[in-house]
Amino acid sequence: xxxxxxxxxxxxxxxxxxxxxxxxxxxxxxxxxxxxxxxxxxxxxxxxxxxxxxxxxxxxxxxxxxxxxxxxxxxxxxxxxxxxxxxxxxxxxxxxxxxxxxxxxxxxxxxxxxxxxxxxxxxxxxxxxxxxxxxxxxxxxxxxxxxxxxxxxxxxxxxxxxxxxxxxxxxxxxxxxxxxxxxxxxxxxxxxxxxxxxxxxxxxxxxxxxxxxxxx
Numbered sequence: 098x099x100x101x102x103x104x105x106x107x108x109x110x111x112x113x114x115x116x117x118x119x120x121x122x123x124x125x126x127x128x129x130x131x132x133x134x135x136x137x138x139x140x141x142x143x144x145x146x147x148x149x150x151x152x153x154x155x156x157x158x159x160x161x162x163x164x165x166x167x168x169x170x171x172x173x174x175x176x177x178x179x180x181x182x183x184x185x186x187x188x189x190x191x192x193x194x195x196x197x198x199x200x201x202x203x204x205x206x207x208x209x210x211x212x213x214x215x216x217x218x219x220x221x222x223x224x225x226x227x228x229x230x231x232x233x234x235x236x237x238x239x240x241x242x243x244x245x246x247x248x249x250x251x252x253x254x255x256x257x258x259x260x261x262x263x264x265x266x267x268x269x270x271x272x273x274x275x276x277x278x279x280x281x282x283x284x285x286x287x288x289x290x291x292x293x294x295x296x297x298x299x300x301x302x303x304x305x306x307x308x309x310x311x312x313x
Contacts, residue, residue, distance in 0.1 A: 098123045098287060099144065099255060104153035106139055113139050114150070115310040121255065126281055126288045128298040131307035137291045138259055140307065144289060145257040146174050157254070175204045179248030179256035179286070183263040185240045187232040187247075193219065193239075194228035197246045204251060211250065218246040221283075222276065238269035245276065255287040256280075262294050274300055 104117040113136045121127055129137050142148040144155060146162055155162045157177060165173065179200075187196045194215055201211030219228055222242045232240050241261065248256050258277075262270035274297050277288060290297065298304050306313040 098158060099289075100156045101144060102154045102156075104140065104143060104150045104155070106136070106143065106148075106150050113310055114143070117153070117307075117310075117312060119305060119312065121287055121289055123254070124281060124285050124287055125303065126277070126290070126301045128301035128304045129289065129291045129307060130293070130298050130304055131313075135307040136310045137307055141257050141259055141289060141291045145178055145180060146170055147180075172204075175200055176251055177254050179251070179253035181241070181244050181248050181256060181258040181261045183260040185232070185244045185264075187240060187243060189232055192229050192231060193224060193235065193243045196232070196243055197250055200247060201250045206251075215246065215250060218249055219243070222246050236269075237265055238272060241265060241269070241273060242276070245273075245280070249280070249284060249286075252284070253286055255289065258288060258290040258292075260292060260294075261290065262292065262297055270294065270297070 099121040101117055101119050104114050105112070106114040117140060129140065131137055139148065143150050162170065188199065191199070194212070197215040197218060198211050202208065216228060219225060222245060224239060224242055227235065227239060235243065262273055265273060278300060280286065281288065290301065292298055
């Protein structure tokens with residue numbers, strides 16, 4: 098489903114990625130691990146079209162992403178990809194429900210349909226009756242679940258998660274591990290997860306280890 102060929106990236110004289118090749122299958126959970134500075138987050142951002150490579154190609158199904166215009170890329174990112182970040186990245190002034198709805202509204206989907214789906218997702222994720230709470234009124238685990246619901250709102254093919262348990266306590270991290278497995282089953286989406294959490298990596302179908310900008 099997702100294929101990367103020869104991905105290279107430099108920042109100044111520092112070569113962060115040195116010719117990465119990988120494939121992610123539909124419905125697969127893949128963990129990307131490795132020491133700090135190995136290029137994990139850079140690779141995740143490039144795969145998720147949040148950053149561009151200096152050379153190489155990325156394909157989503159049969160679409161070469163580098164061939165898309167900026168407008169086409171924004172549309173694809175909104176419709177086909179989801180994102181979960183370590184620090185949630187929720188809009189502080191929006192309620193949980195509004196945060197979840199935001200990608201759907203940006204995509205100009207029907208407002209009522211998006212809202213109904215957001216309420217459904219929050220219920221599935223154990224946040225019923227928390228829809229009108231601001232992020233500051235939610236626990237860290239609840240905020241991360243809102244972020245998961247936001248990532249799911251447009252029914253993406255693949256979700257990219259950057260250290261999703263890095264800001265959670267042990268119990269909330271365990272809960273999120275189990276939640277990601279449930280989501281894969283219920284929504285048939287793939288996950289690419291950058292993590293230092295061995296327990297989370299062990300739950301993946303496959304682990305890709307980076308070291309010095311290369312796949313080990």
